[in-house]
Amino acid sequence: MTIFDPMMWLIAFRSLFQHRIRTSLLGGAIAVVTALLVALAGIYVGMKETLLVSATTLMSGHVNVAGFYKSTASSSSPVVTQYKQLMEIVRRDVKDLDYVVQRGRGWAKLISDSGSMQVGIGGIDIANEPGFLKVVNLKSGSLDDLKRPDGLLLFEEQAKKLDVKVGDRLTFSAPTYKGTNNTIDVTVVAIAGNIGMLSSWNTFMNDQGLRKLYQLNDETTGALQIYLKDLSKLRPVQEGLRKSFAEAGFELLDNDPRPFWMKFDGVNRESWTGQKLDITNWEDETAFVQWFVTILTVAATTLIFVLTVIIGVGIMNVMWISIRERTREIGTLRAVGMQRRSVLAMFVTEGFLLGLMGTGLGVLIGGALTAALNAAAIQLPKGAQLVLMSEKLIVTPTPGWIVFAIGFITGAITLISIIPSFRAARLKPVTAMSHVG
Amino acid sequence: MNAIVSIRDVVKEYQLGTTVVQALRGVSLEVQKGEFLSIAGPSGSGKTTLLNLIGCVDTATRGVVEVAGKDTAKLSERELTDLRLNTIGFIFQSFNLVSVLTLFQNVEFPLLLQRKLGAKERRDKVMQLLEQVGLHTHAKHRPSELSGGQRQRVAVARALVTDPLLVLADEPTANLDSTTGNQIIDLMKTLNQQKGTTFIFSTHDHKVMQHANAVIRLADGKVLERVSAREAVEHALSLGEAPQAEARA
Numbered sequence: 001m002t003i004f005d006p007m008m009w010l011i012a013f014r015s016l017f018q019h020r021i022r023t024s025l026l027g028g029a030i031a032v033v034t035a036l037l038v039a040l041a042g043i044y045v046g047m048k049e050t051l052l053v054s055a056t057t058l059m060s061g062h063v064n065v066a067g068f069y070k071s072t073a074s075s076s077s078p079v080v081t082q083y084k085q086l087m088e089i090v091r092r093d094v095k096d097l098d099y100v101v102q103r104g105r106g107w108a109k110l111i112s113d114s115g116s117m118q119v120g121i122g123g124i125d126i127a128n129e130p131g132f133l134k135v136v137n138l139k140s141g142s143l144d145d146l147k148r149p150d151g152l153l154l155f156e157e158q159a160k161k162l163d164v165k166v167g168d169r170l171t172f173s174a175p176t177y178k179g180t181n182n183t184i185d186v187t188v189v190a191i192a193g194n195i196g197m198l199s200s201w202n203t204f205m206n207d208q209g210l211r212k213l214y215q216l217n218d219e220t221t222g223a224l225q226i227y228l229k230d231l232s233k234l235r236p237v238q239e240g241l242r243k244s245f246a247e248a249g250f251e252l253l254d255n256d257p258r259p260f261w262m263k264f265d266g267v268n269r270e271s272w273t274g275q276k277l278d279i280t281n282w283e284d285e286t287a288f289v290q291w292f293v294t295i296l297t298v299a300a301t302t303l304i305f306v307l308t309v310i311i312g313v314g315i316m317n318v319m320w321i322s323i324r325e326r327t328r329e330i331g332t333l334r335a336v337g338m339q340r341r342s343v344l345a346m347f348v349t350e351g352f353l354l355g356l357m358g359t360g361l362g363v364l365i366g367g368a369l370t371a372a373l374n375a376a377a378i379q380l381p382k383g384a385q386l387v388l389m390s391e392k393l394i395v396t397p398t399p400g401w402i403v404f405a406i407g408f409i410t411g412a413i414t415l416i417s418i419i420p421s422f423r424a425a426r427l428k429p430v431t432a433m434s435h436v437g
Numbered sequence: 438m439n440a441i442v443s444i445r446d447v448v449k450e451y452q453l454g455t456t457v458v459q460a461l462r463g464v465s466l467e468v469q470k471g472e473f474l475s476i477a478g479p480s481g482s483g484k485t486t487l488l489n490l491i492g493c494v495d496t497a498t499r500g501v502v503e504v505a506g507k508d509t510a511k512l513s514e515r516e517l518t519d520l521r522l523n524t525i526g527f528i529f530q531s532f533n534l535v536s537v538l539t540l541f542q543n544v545e546f547p548l549l550l551q552r553k554l555g556a557k558e559r560r561d562k563v564m565q566l567l568e569q570v571g572l573h574t575h576a577k578h579r580p581s582e583l584s585g586g587q588r589q590r591v592a593v594a595r596a597l598v599t600d601p602l603l604v605l606a607d608e609p610t611a612n613l614d615s616t617t618g619n620q621i622i623d624l625m626k627t628l629n630q631q632k633g634t635t636f637i638f639s640t641h642d643h644k645v646m647q648h649a650n651a652v653i654r655l656a657d658g659k660v661l662e663r664v665s666a667r668e669a670v671e672h673a674l675s676l677g678e679a680p681q682a683e684a685r686a
């Protein structure tokens with residue numbers, strides 16, 4: 001008799017049913033571990049995706065084409081001249097392109113009636129940024145008003161610090177790349193919910209307004225943010241663009257996987273002048289937050305592992321008890337003509353079935369837990385908000401992780417059940433039959 | 438060669454701590470095909486031990502045990518299991534049915550192990566046997582819903598479903614009242630006569646013994662004698678047991 005015989009499954013199922021209480025306890029424990037695994041995986045994926053979406057939309061795109069313009073050897077500006085031509089090349093040569101946008105970059109003093117602060121500025125062409133609306137959680141005002149040349153978006157934290165609300169007028173003051181100081185007046189048109197550390201130091205304003213502040217021409221911007229349909233193509237796209245730009249006569253910096261603001265010192269020490277391009281991807285630009293995801297992964301994996309071991313030991317014990325109770329039955333079946341390997345298969349089937357039912361239940365509980373967590377829209381702790389660029393905990397269940405949870409835990413339980421089953425199968429039939437208790 | 442069981446100079450020793458218990462001390466005997474043989478003897482005389490050796494669920498310390506022409510000492514564990522499955526049927530003192538299976542499934546079980554018959558043939562075979570033991574109406578019941586006598590009848594059906602050459606029964610009536618016990622022995626006897634299946638059963642009840650063709654009398658791990666049922670009953674009675682009203686010679 002093999003595991004393909006329905007009788008094997010029938011015996012396993014009925015034996016589990018006969019010991020309902022024990023089965024429920026064990027199955028419950030397995031379900032809890034599975035549910036935890038599913039929920040933790042959901043949190044992990046959710047965080048990673050939140051980070052990905054926020055970081056790429058707000059800061060980098062999937063692939064980022066930035067660069068430095070140096071009028072003298074020791075003074076660099078983080079700008080890209082001739083961006084329209086670059087955009088053409090991107091649209092022509094990137095096969096997996098979803099869309100591409102340009103984003104101005106600035107660093108200026110923002111002055112209100114009651115105070116001032118040094119902030120970064122993203123110059124945004126809101127009409128062409130569909131993703132931006134999804135990531136930014138508008139609290140008051142209108143994102144559409146960023147189409148006004150003097151439109152400014154602040155985050156709640158900044159608005160509070162400067163004591164301003166939608167409609168208030170502020171002043172930006174910044175040194176232009178030509179060396180003189182310039183100021184422009186701006187109007188707060190939107191206030192958004194905080195998004196991680198970004199909300200403490202970055203603002204967004206109309207890209208034309210930003211050009212006016214820095215007295216830049218229409219062909220100049222801070223960076224191109226390229227969005228791909230398939231994220232696994234990051235490297236080839238980067239490689240391809242390096243080639244395309246070089247062929248079109250653009251100079252490029254050596255590949256350097258660091259965020260742009262860490263590169264000024266190095267660039268200023270080099271002797272060249274003029275424009276050089278720098279191609280990075282979102283992981284480079286957000287490397288400083290990736291460690292958080294890594295720690296989270298390690299912690300979650302450890303937790304799951306420890307839980308699985310604890311549950312595993314419990315299961316092993318219960319299997320021993322179950323097999324001891326059924327020693328006489330084993331002896332009988334062996335006497336009647338059941339082979340050792342069939343006895344082994346019979347108990348392993350039982351372990352497998354228990355694992356499958358437990359994990360199945362666990363996935364349901366995990367799903368419910370996920371839904372509940374999302375519905376509760378739990379506020380993330382401040383520290384987590386900073387790195388994840390999200391205010392709320394977002395849990396994203398994925399089929400891959402669910403299949404993994406079922407497979408991994410059921411597999412572990414089945415493996416564990418082999419040991420006592422093997423002992424049972426090896427007993428002499430007569431020894432097994434004369435067993436008392 | 439008509440001997441289905443042939444045992445020569447068999448010794449079985451058990452290690453009990455530091456002492457060695459000899460359960461069988463040089464037993465030799467032959468059982469012919471079609472016999473309805475009883476093994477009798479006082480408690481501790483070695484009846485169970487002998488049946489276990491014949492049934493290939495235990496191995497002799499010394500001596501030769503041949504079943505269906507095969508020297509069991511030379512068979513692997515797997516071959517012994519196959520021999521049990523295909524050649525030997527077991528009826529146990531305490532029935533030993535699988536509690537989670539229905540009567541039908543209990544009887545069907547050895548056929549599933551054999552993998553010889555299709556579902557329909559298995560069904561017919563099982564139902565035919567359940568009918569023979571008078572339990573075809575209870576096919577879907579679980580053993581726990583039956584009386585002891587009914588359970589033992591299921592065990593008889595299970596032992597016979599594979600058409601074994603040899604059926605072994607260790608005190609099959611010990612857990613039953615005497616009327617039910619007699620019914621079980623009658624049932625076994627009928628099957629013995631209809632199918633020619635060899636039966637070896639142990640008992641120390643002379644009312645059960647008297648149904649046998651022959652009785653092997655064991656004492657202290659040795660075969661005393663092989664006698665007719667009548668002689669065995671007379672011997673038992675001479676030991677001072679009062680004759681029972683329903684005892685038949």
Ligand SMILES: Nc1ncnc2c1ncn2[C@@H]1O[C@H](COP(=O)(O)OP(=O)(O)OP(=O)(O)O)[C@@H](O)[C@H]1O
Nearest residue numbers: 451453458459460479480481482483484485486487
């Ligand atoms: N597993 C064992 N370990 C040690 N000694 C054993 C074992 N099984 C049987 N014996 C001993 O072997 C001898 C024969 O036992 P056996 O069970 O064969 O007798 P029996 O004739 O079947 O007795 P009963 O009528 O009480 O069933 C006894 O002395 C018994 O104590």
Ligand SMILES: [Mg+2]
Nearest residue numbers: 484485486607
């Ligand atoms: Mg006995």
